[in-house]
Amino acid sequence: MRDQSVSRNQNDEKIRRRSNLTRSRKILICASSSLTGFFVATLITTSPLIGLPFGAISTTIPVVLLKRKSESDCKALQSLWPEILDHIISGLQSGLSLAETLVGLGIRGPIKTRSTFILFSENLRSGMDFGRALEELKAHFDDGIADQVCEVLDFARLAGSRDTSLTLRTLSNFIRSDLALRAEIQAKHSWVKNSAALAAIAPWILLLLLASQPSTLRAYTSGAGFGILIAGAVLTVVAYIWMEKVGKLKEIPRIFI
Numbered sequence: 001m002r003d004q005s006v007s008r009n010q011n012d013e014k015i016r017r018r019s020n021l022t023r024s025r026k027i028l029i030c031a032s033s034s035l036t037g038f039f040v041a042t043l044i045t046t047s048p049l050i051g052l053p054f055g056a057i058s059t060t061i062p063v064v065l066l067k068r069k070s071e072s073d074c075k076a077l078q079s080l081w082p083e084i085l086d087h088i089i090s091g092l093q094s095g096l097s098l099a100e101t102l103v104g105l106g107i108r109g110p111i112k113t114r115s116t117f118i119l120f121s122e123n124l125r126s127g128m129d130f131g132r133a134l135e136e137l138k139a140h141f142d143d144g145i146a147d148q149v150c151e152v153l154d155f156a157r158l159a160g161s162r163d164t165s166l167t168l169r170t171l172s173n174f175i176r177s178d179l180a181l182r183a184e185i186q187a188k189h190s191w192v193k194n195s196a197a198l199a200a201i202a203p204w205i206l207l208l209l210l211a212s213q214p215s216t217l218r219a220y221t222s223g224a225g226f227g228i229l230i231a232g233a234v235l236t237v238v239a240y241i242w243m244e245k246v247g248k249l250k251e252i253p254r255i256f257i
Helices: 002-045 048-058 060-079 079-095 099-110 112-123 130-141 144-159 166-212 214-221 225-247
Strands: none
Touching: 002 060, 002 166, 048 060, 048 079, 048 166, 048 225, 060 166, 060 225, 079 099, 079 144, 079 166, 099 112, 099 144, 112 130, 112 144, 130 144, 144 166, 166 225, 214 225
């Protein structure tokens, strides 16, 4: 029991260090993007004042890209659960126990999730209770669908029901239907979000083109012109954040934590 507690503390410490490292990298990437936007705009317009709002807007570019990548990875992981459930159902129908089936996913399951199930099998071999190992599995996936699957598996283990395969098949069909519906909604939202992003960036591209004119350069390097640029940059960022919030599909909630 003490070894499990020590191991759990070590894992928590590793997670915290990885989180701090990731946060530091994000800050560095945002700062680099901001400086790049500032220098490029200054080089084109020959005015550092015009380059400042471009530097501010460029800060949000890596934030948006990293968020899109995170959402894409989450969708890819969620799309694997029907396949994982099919493996579990197949293992149970072949006469394997629930624990043996889950351990086998570290070898025969989807490549992206094998490392997680290998960690699950290592926890079982170290003497960790099956219920606790499932809790660790849920924490590692950090996903609403994973919570549903793990809760069904834990209930099947405690109840010893013979209808476990049927229950998992029903859950698999429900997850497939839900993912298909969410994908359809996201596809319809995507063109609206892309149009909004284009509308937000178009005025700034136009400003770069017009800044080659001396009259435009004088207008926007004055006090009033610079104030308009700063206000425009703030409004652009606020509008884009609001658009992302309105167009975002609600994530599957984690209710079994």
